[in-house]
Amino acid sequence: MASSMPFDEQAARRIEAVYASPDVAATRAAVLGALEPRPGERIVDLGCGPGYLTRDLALAVGPGGRVHALDLSGPMLALARRRCRGLPAVGLAAGDMTAFALPDGSVDAAVAVQSLAYVPDVARAVGEIARVLRPDGRAVVLDTDFASVVWHGRDQARVDRILAAYDAHVAHPGLPRRLSRLASDACLATVRREVVPILNASFRPGTFAHGIAPFIRDFVVGAGRVPAKEADAWLAEGAALDAAGEFFASLNRYLFVLRSPG
Ligand SMILES: C[S@@+](CC[C@H](N)C(=O)[O-])C[C@H]1O[C@@H](n2cnc3c(N)ncnc32)[C@H](O)[C@@H]1O
Structure with a gap:
């Protein structure tokens, strides 16, 4: 299994909508600020999803650069193709980030945003990043640690059951804690770590929480981990908490800048 979660048409469209929110746009700005893409560079975007970052990278490297964007999901690639239409720097390909068709040392930089945690053989994917980076190349990796999710509920035990069940949508819900070790095993040095929080x-x-909640509901019910009645009651509680001025949800994403040896 190359990903813990298949992104079908409906999931891809939902992620596209959630990732248009100002909360996720701020995450992308943090990634771009850490990567500092420059005109003419060759960059690989691993698990490019709906292609928001791919587009930003293509505008930064310009027509003389190259952005190789890779994803397993056909529906995600279709969204990215539409978003990047008319940008000559972008090359989109279906592929698996544990083994992809780029030569050794062929890119200046790599990005993997909210994608590595889905890959069961994550060590192999980190090894692929190390393989394709040129000497002294850089990578920016960002993933959520799902233990950082704080979601207030009047029935907190119900919220906790739902969030615990949602952990199974990724192969590695606590990946950030292990990432520097995985990187050093692949001869990549961690040169910077940052927390990129979301708070609603x-x-x-238009908020991240409002967009992601139905996605969480459908995953935990569809996987048979939480009864529909319980998950629906949790979903409905969001509006009630909001009306009472009591809604509170937050999580941490962790950003890493990695470097290959010079
Ligand atoms: C949550 S989305 C993030 C998309 C994008 N990086 C962003 O931040 O907008 C995760 C993406 O990783 C992709 N993915 C998961 N496992 C993968 C693998 N083994 N190889 C390539 N893509 C993968 C999924 O298909 C999905 O599009």
Whole structure:
């Protein structure tokens, strides 16, 4: 299994909508700030999803650069293709980040944003990043640690059951804690680590929490981990908490800048 979660048409569209939110746009800005893509560079975007970052990278490297964007999911690649139309730097390909068709040492930089945690053989994917980076190349990796999720509920035990069940949507819910070790095993040095938090004190359309909650509901119910009635009651509680001025949800994403040996 190359990913813990298949991103079908519906999941891809939902992720596209959630990732348009200002909360996730701020995460992308942090990634771009850490990567500092420059005109003419060759960059690989691993697990490019709907292609928001791919597009930003293509605009930064310009027509003289190259952004290789790779994803397992056909529906995600279709969204990325539409988003990157007219950008000559972008090359989109279906592929697995544990084994992809780029030569050794062929890119200046790699990014893997909210994608490595889905890969069961994550050590192999980190090894692939190390393989394709040129000497003194850099990579930016960002993933959520799902133990950092704080979601207030009047029935907190119900929230905790739902969040515990949701952990199974990724292969590695605690990946950030292990990432520097995985990187050093692949001869990549960690040169910077940062927390990139998301905090929502309201449950309104356009917030990350409002967008991701139905995704969580469908995953935990579809996987048979939580009864639909319980998950629906949790989902409905968001609006009630919001109306009472009591909604509170937060999580941490962790950003790593890695470097290959010079
Ligand atoms: C949550 S989305 C993140 C998308 C994008 N990086 C972003 O931040 O907008 C995770 C993506 O990783 C992709 N993915 C998961 N496992 C993969 C693998 N083994 N190889 C390539 N892509 C993978 C999924 O198909 C999905 O599009």
